[in-house]
Amino acid sequence: MTTAPSAATASAAREIPGRMVAGDLVYRTPPAAVFTRSNGVRLYDVDDREYLDGEAANGALTWGYDAEIVREACLRAMAMPGLPSFCESSLRISVIDRLADRFERAVGVPGRVAVELGGAQGIEMALRIVAAHRGDGPILCFQGGYHGRSPFTAHLSASSRYRASQPWPGPEVVRLPYPDCGSCPHRPLNGGCNAACASMVERLGTNDMLGVPGAGASRGVAALVVEPLLNVGGFALPDSGHLRRVADHVRSLGGLIVVDEIFTGLHRLGPEWGFQLHGLDPDIIVASKALTNGVTPFSCVWAREPLADPAVFPPGSHSSTFAGNPHSLAVVDTVLDRWAGWPGATESMAEFARELRTALEVVAKRDVVRSVEVVGGLARIELTGPHASAVRAKAARADQRPGLLLASTGMAPSVVALHPPLVTSVADIRLMAEVLDDSLKELEGDI
Template sequence: MTDNSSPIPSFAGAGNLVYREPEVPRFVSGEGCWLTAADGRRYLDAEAANGTVPFGYDATLLHEALRRCEQLPGLPSFCESDLRLKVLSRLERLVSGALGTPGRVELDLGGAQAMETALRIAFAANGPGTVVVFEGAFHGRSGVTSMLSSSPRYRELLAAWGLEVVRLPNPDCRRCPHAPATGGCGTGCREAVARWGSELSGVGGNGFRRKVSAFVFESVQNVGGMVEPEHALLHSAVDHAREQGAVIIADEIFTGMHRVGPRWGFQRAGIVPDVVVTSKGLANGGAALSMVWSREPLGHPDRYRPGSHSSTYIGIPSALAMVDAVLDRWEGWTTVDKDILRLEESMRERLAAVAARHPDLVASVDAMGGTARVVLSGPHAGRLRHLFRSAHPEAGVLVATTGMAPDVINLHPPLVIGEPELDLFAEVFDTALDGLV
């Protein structure tokens, strides 16, 4: 097979995820669910940039966005525009329509920046205080969000050490020491996430000056290994946090916009958050923009004063136009719920069939909406990711792995992936597992 990769250039910084391996393909074009490398080898995208490209590689979205901002190609971030107001209004309705309560929308660039904005809103309401998250969480790699994320690697080079973070027990029953032998979250698990706010817990609540300002959760922990907290466990954590006066922040950066089934991941468990953060599903990879929705009165100017937040490019018309065009695409997808359920079933069926042929290598498989996970019998995810890319003679497949879950392959292809592509994925999966032996 022809070598389709390039070594790290001497002028390229190698600290980002592009260079997880010493040699990587250089992509020159993309269409649908496919990317093509410089040597002509094609790759089926079963990672979709971790959910950033729900509609696949579709240049018509970019062309449509550019047409919407021809008369206003650039604008300083402190200037208002009709386009920005239109996008804000549309985004606000995406959340308020699901929660049945009005709110306000702030914009930011990436997911980590949006999480920091969400914390600003919570601190404006409650004062700076402790933030509670689940063990296994990932909320970004910035100085602040690296403190929320579980892996200590994110805090080795840059971290906001003044931020106090408390971690609740891991919601992954495979890793949680509280999980009963029968599986699932027992009474002890649900009590464990609601013990803080007392003299004994070491974490302040309503009766203390230093209290918890925010509880932040992912409805599905992507980087943690595609783990969905048991719904009763999540309700216990949210209910207790709300009783203690904490702002409930739903991190929907990855799970939002039908990635795990419904429009918002928190709808799977019936949770009602105070703040919703999302990003990846809004611009189909064509712009850097994220959204922070907060219920009234959290974002009201009397509480969250003008000047509390600013970012240079959040008003740039090309990014706003990209979101506007993608929102049109979402609104036009009238069968999305049915189609995502069909995708879930199709992925689960194919994964189960391949897993049955490799019982010594695959411990379990499952699917949730437009995502799926493969739990391996050992920490082989990194090697298997390489085999997905290289083992099959006709095409490679791009899959996701994380250091926080070295025994899990994460799958989140474009939501428009079809049956022929899924058939090919299963074939490549089979070949890759053969190479793992």
């Protein structure tokens, strides 16, 4: 028996090109502009209308639309434009060493790096390493979390929509309460993290009702998978103390700590890696988006020794036709050169955050805005109602002024986010804030 689509679904479907599967277009910015060129932090559509990119390809475009990255990478890859998948290259060895150096400086211990295609594949790789050490025990993650939509990672992500069409039941997953102190029903009146939340964490593995086996169980906890900031879950920044308590307790139960840095890695939250903001001590790190500035798919997994040692994770444990793709590796190599040329990035991001906070002061005064929070290169604007899609549509309209592309998610309909390329100038940050303020003013007139 088939179910007829709703009127809203049918209306949206009419806007999708006839030969295009619409599954990945849920966040398409209205109006559905068709872009033809880009420069810096700007996009231009087929009618040459101008748009400011305030969501940086969901955090991938740290360096903006920098054609020089593409040109330099192509020049590096030209000597070997294709390479058989089971052949090694000096470029791949160099890139892995450079990535390992960055992770090891941040964590303080040696480890090994594996490369993959996208973020979901990186999470799957991380949990293969977990399984090699901890078996198929339950995986802990947070309500509101997002770790991909592949047949495996969809089971870790919060939304039931991601599991609507899946070929298998998935791993055993235990979801911990949504770690946003701002919306937690147990939050004390003076703010902060309630002692009851800490007590709940301490009960994991001691009370069977919570579904987590104890430290001595034959099939114990496998891992905790955590985002330093919940992207799809509404750009919520968890309480650092609470995260550390959860991680410490999971480790006491025998589980490994996997940090998903796909969105937060490379200074999006200020420090080089989001886990540094919280003082977490990861066993495994997954990074992706900003490593290639959105030019090509690529992810990597770092695991502290000896988790990915060949004796435990031997040749043949994983394989990917494009893991040694010279073009992707050349892009990463070029992007890493950019980071190497920005030695004061953490300090610069503190200034970026101050400018973003100052520019949004006028926005925070709007009646339709409940709060504005800035962390590193991301601003979270919480509205007084489920108006995120309306604000995005108004901001994206490029008529008398540039359009502004904002981020929002279906799981948090009252939140929009501004996280532009980290090279956005002060003048453009202020212009983005002006366009957003105009859109909120128009929304107030509508409601």
